[in-house]
Amino acid sequence: MSDRQRHQAILRILEEKPFASVHDLTAAVGVSAATVRRDIEKLDGAGLAQKVHGGIAALEGAARRPVALPFIVNRDIAVEAKRAIARTAGRIVRDGSLIIIHAGSTCFHFGAHIANRNLRVFTNSMPLAAYLSEHGTCQLTVGGGDLHREPGVLYDPQRAPDSFYGSQFFVGALGVSSRGLLESHPLLVRFINDMVGLANEVVVLVDSRKFAERPPTVALPLGRVSRLITDDGLTDTDARMLEDQGVDYIIADRAEAAA
Template sequence: MSESARHETISAILEERPFVSVKELQQILHVSAATVRRDIDKLDEGGHARKVHGGLAALDGGTRHKTIALPFIENIDIAVEAKTAIAREAGKLVRDGSLIIVHGGSTCFHFGRHIANRNIRVFTNSMPVAAYLGEHGTCQLTVGGGDLHREPGIFYDPARGGYEFYASQFFVGALGVSSAGLLESHPLLVRFINDMCDLSNEIIVLVDSRKFAERPPKVALPLSRVTRLITDDGLTDRDAAMLEEQDVSFTVANTGTGVA
């Protein structure tokens, strides 16, 4: 990773949190402590962040963006009816005997539960999805390698050269959705999503209707690359019109309540 790419990654991290340690940056960037400290010095000297004991702090306390990614253990119990309905609809698109990629996040976790016993091979970098499928599923399972990033709960090595497979479908969630595309706040998720999209024939987005109101800072994927988006019946007319204007094929899953 080049110096400019490292600085961009560090800046993105500090947009969502007030502090990042030297050790965390070593793990995220896969560089030495000496390289991290040089990056910290340059960002501090350039007025982009503030050097503090043990790491780097955001100049504004990391509060520029209102969207916050909740820990998985909290998010798993939010909008369960909507996520379950989305998982059911997504399951209808899966073809027996195929290889699919399942992303992290709570909606993809519910989808993973739904297809756990299908005659398919699942590739995932999600720790919760892999743990569930390993214990409760009968599908074939391949888990991506790399360091464990406990939040957002994925195994990932950004320095890896590539994967030697091609999938029929990539099922992916997002922290937010707008006309610009799928939105995320964590820089590793942005890179991972792009890696997996390059390995997939179809990109299926699984997002509950609340995500259309969220505005995380990073565009992970433009809507032009999305094959189909599945959401719930809490989708507003305005958001449906936006998807139609962007020429996005979408399915509205019935929760039975009409409320996300």
């Protein structure tokens, strides 16, 4: 199989699913892992797909109904935007407060950013809890329940909501539209609704790509959002939508976070 044929085969695979690992591709195209990694580099360099940790991801597109990528993959996509959002979100957190941080990659970057602040953090996110336990100095409380490896949360829908109360609930989403925050995983929809009732303020952390995504389920109407933080890739159309819905939003500067 020629280089061109392999590249076409890889792109066809990405039409069917948003992510393919190096192992998946070696089995599919019948070449070594080293050859697959070179193919990934070339496709990424040509702007036809995106190199991510452990494999390759399809480019984001408005017409595609998104499927949630594995956390370890999604964590390394749009990192500059997510770090900019994390940095901006950190400015609205008061020292000494209790905050709730949802699962997901943007919330993970935010949690890592405030890891050494004088805060009490409550989270059901296993990746974030593991990071904070090793690298953070903030007080940490981890929610209980069964471990759901994807999306990486500890949660038991049969349990009553926890008996704590936070000043802010930081939450991400797979998509955002005038309907609200959009998700594809029913467990996350239930979890978000449980957590909303335990905080004074709901702060949404989403990079600007999420405004083009259309998952099937509304997890939270925009009317229940106190504030939304996104990056400077937000389009004028999406900004007007937020304004029409009465959402207070903040734009994070990616260049500032990269400096």
